[in-house]
Amino acid sequence: MILILSKYLGPCYGVSNAFNSVMSINSDAKVLGDIAHNSVLMEKIKTKKNITTIKDIHEISRGDTVITRTHGITLEELEIIKEKNCQILDQTCIKVKNVHKIAEKSNLQEKKFILIGNKKHPEVIGIVSRCKNAIVVDSIESAKILLSNVQLNQNVVVASQTTFDEVKFFKICEFIKKKFPNLRIYNTICNDSIKRREEIIKISSSVDIVLVIGSLKSSNSVRLFEVAKKMAKEALILENPKELDFEKFRLKNKVFITSGASVLKETALEFIDKIFYFCKKNSIEIDLKESL
Numbered sequence: 028m029i030l031i032l033s034k035y036l037g038p039c040y041g042v043s044n045a046f047n048s049v050m051s052i053n054s055d056a057k058v059l060g061d062i063a064h065n066s067v068l069m070e071k072i073k074t075k076k077n078i079t080t081i082k083d084i085h086e087i088s089r090g091d092t093v094i095t096r097t098h099g100i101t102l103e104e105l106e107i108i109k110e111k112n113c114q115i116l117d118q119t120c121i122k123v124k125n126v127h128k129i130a131e132k133s134n135l136q137e138k139k140f141i142l143i144g145n146k147k148h149p150e151v152i153g154i155v156s157r158c159k160n161a162i163v164v165d166s167i168e169s170a171k172i173l174l175s176n177v178q179l180n181q182n183v184v185v186a187s188q189t190t191f192d193e194v195k196f197f198k199i200c201e202f203i204k205k206k207f208p209n210l211r212i213y214n215t216i217c218n219d220s221i222k223r224r225e226e227i228i229k230i231s232s233s234v235d236i237v238l239v240i241g242s243l244k245s246s247n248s249v250r251l252f253e254v255a256k257k258m259a260k261e262a263l264i265l266e267n268p269k270e271l272d273f274e275k276f277r278l279k280n281k282v283f284i285t286s287g288a289s290v291l292k293e294t295a296l297e298f299i300d301k302i303f304y305f306c307k308k309n310s311i312e313i314d315l316k317e318s319l
């Protein structure tokens with residue numbers, strides 16, 4: 028079996044920073060939702076640290092220590108945390124904060140702010156909370172409908188959810204450009220997502236199966252899985268090494284393994300160790316390669 032490993036296995040720097048800093052705290056803390064969308068990462072944190080995940084910001088009490096997730100929180104949530112005199116451990120990724128600043132500036136300048144992204148994603152909800160004049164679109168069709176009432180001479184600012192599909196982003200921008208002459212576009216898609224996506228596009232069609240390590244709740248992992256499903260003969264997405272079924276790999280000559288941005292390196296290595304173990308048990312030789 029030729030086992031090709033992604034150059035980017037493991038977390039992005041935003042998730043890596045958040046994980047390391049949460050693992051170094053010594054007090055009890057609450058986090059609104061998951062620090063990153065990965066249950067294995069969250070389990071690892073919770074076995075070592077007394078971190079409680081809350082669903083609603085009103086579950087915090089005066090003086091609590093509150094961790095913000097990498098996707099960021101809304102302005103209203105931030106105000107509640109401050110009002111309750113909580114200590115904030117801000118783990119919002121710097122790339123997400125950059126989009127927050129663009130939204131805030133558009134708000135101050137009273138410009139129309141168009142965010143290209145999934146309106147239900149916590150990152151998007153956090154960004155648009157910072158601008159009264161925001162519209163979220165995720166396709167040309169939704170842009171046609173949602174922008175139909177916006178005045179054509181209005182000053183418009185466009186940005187993107189950090190993990191949005193870049194090809195789709197540019198197509199939607201092309202449409203918006205034709206409509207609004209006074210336009211400023213910020214491509215705020217994170218480089219990490221772009222690199223992982225480019226690599227999977229390059230490799231998927233030449234292998235028998237692609238394994239994406241990541242969660243179906245994680246937008247960048249799902250995006251990688253969508254590419255693999257389209258381009259590879261077979262594709263799998265698994266979050267936990269316990270889910271690995273070697274029968275899926277037994278007769279495969281070429282296997283590519285990649286991961287989403289919220290997967291810990293040690294989790295990716297557990298998957299690889301398991302494949303090595305099964306291959307050894309079944310007398311299958313492995314030729315290990317790193318993607319070029």
Ligand code: SF4
Nearest residue numbers: 039041120122189217
């Ligand atoms: S994928 Fe990019 S934007 Fe998202 S947490 Fe990682 S570095 Fe930050």
